[in-house]
Amino acid sequence: MARPKIVVVGGGFAGAECLHRLERRLGPAEADLLLVTPTDYQLYLPLLPHVAAGVLTPQSVAVSLRRRLRRTRLLPGAAIGVDVHAKVCVVRKTTGEVLDVPYDQLVLTAGSTTRTFDIPGLSQYALGMKTLAQAAYLRDHVIAQLDLAAVTQDAAERDARLRFVVVGGGYAGTETAACLQRLTTAAARRYPRLDPALIEWHLIDVAPKLLPELGEKLGAKAMMMLRRRGVEFSLGTSVSSVEATCVTLTDGRVLPTHTLIWTAGVKASPLVDTLSTETLRGRLVATPELTVPGIDSVLAAGDAAAVPDLAKGGDAVTPPTAQHAQRQGKVLADNVVARLHGRPLKPYYHRDLGLVVDLGGKDAVSKPLGVELSGVPAQAVARGYHVLSLPTVTARTRVLVNWALNATAGDDFVRTGFQAGRPARLQDFEQTEAYLSTDQIAHHERPQARRTG
Incomplete structure (x- = not known):
């Protein structure tokens, strides 16, 4: 019997955490794991302002997926559509080639893009x-x-x-x-x-x-x-x-x-619109178990999914933060394994640990577990939280060394070009114009698509 194929779309916090846990919970003979991602790294988005300011090097916040994921195949490209009836994910590779990728279980962690408005210019x-x-x-x-x-x-x-x-x-x-x-x-x-x-x-x-x-x-x-x-x-x-x-x-x-x-602000990935299912403020409606109502083979989490916040009674949805996405990734993996083994799924429940805002130098504000801090104590909490949240020891070491080097030697303020x-x-940067329409999905109008195993 062929092994079930689990396809994860997006290598961010939720997707990477899901696959990392799946590799530990499933043996090599139990499932094929495939990650669709345009990059071979997980971006630690909260520290991106430090990269723009030259405090950290780009490599410091680009956590190697191949270092974390040893058995998962990486498909370099972006998912541009999903045909839930044919159980096919349409992928445009980084070369421009379009593939039909079949799946048994699809995990949508496609993330978000920048929210814009109809403002001239x-x-x-x-x-x-x-x-x-x-x-x-x-x-x-x-x-x-x-x-x-x-x-x-x-x-x-x-x-x-x-x-x-x-x-x-x-x-x-x-x-x-x-x-x-x-x-x-x-x-x-x-x-x-x-x-x-x-x-x-x-x-x-x-x-x-x-x-x-x-x-x-x-x-x-x-x-x-x-x-x-x-x-x-x-x-x-x-x-x-x-x-x-x-x-x-x-x-x-x-x-x-x-x-x-x-x-x-941000909005859910345009991939959500290709599923023709219910959305909430642009995010794919999901159950507390991270399933998509009416589609048995799809689970969703992270910025692209509207997941009920059970810690607040379930009336609201979890905010699109890295903290929730990372923890939802673990529940995704557990529920994928539960489906394969015919066990009940478990709901996602997480009480927010707090918020941190790093303003650079000794300036910061934070609210860990409801305690309001500012200045140096808040900065210590903020940077400590980021270091602990980075998924590999190598990434943590790079960030700590970069912070120390910047604090002692400063910056040369050069343009890399x-x-x-x-x-x-x-x-152009976020590739938001590359997605298929629902009509193209429904009528199988996929440009020069070929099927891959």
């Missing part, structure tokens, strides 16, 4: 912070603005290049603004012709408060820390249009700038 000019390539591009871009500002004779151009706008007052936006502000402040010392006082960082969010998930007190402390460093806030407002050299806000103000960093010459649009 946003798709053309906004820079994101969702992938490793985007972080590398953003670092080069910010340093390039300093280089160009230092040589221009045009005062208006200098002001625009030294003004940086970040949209999004959540964790990603706040940490990105904080870390990059420290980068430009430190780098300005290497530019004798630049007045550091001319460098401006603006953090914009439609919400009336910063970091509302942490509560009013810690959000206010985070604002105080960043204001002390010169960051300006525009809360209760948003962006109405974007051009190559300026951003117009909904309150009518126009900010001349060459840098708009967009971190205003790794991403030079490529389109910088959000949809």
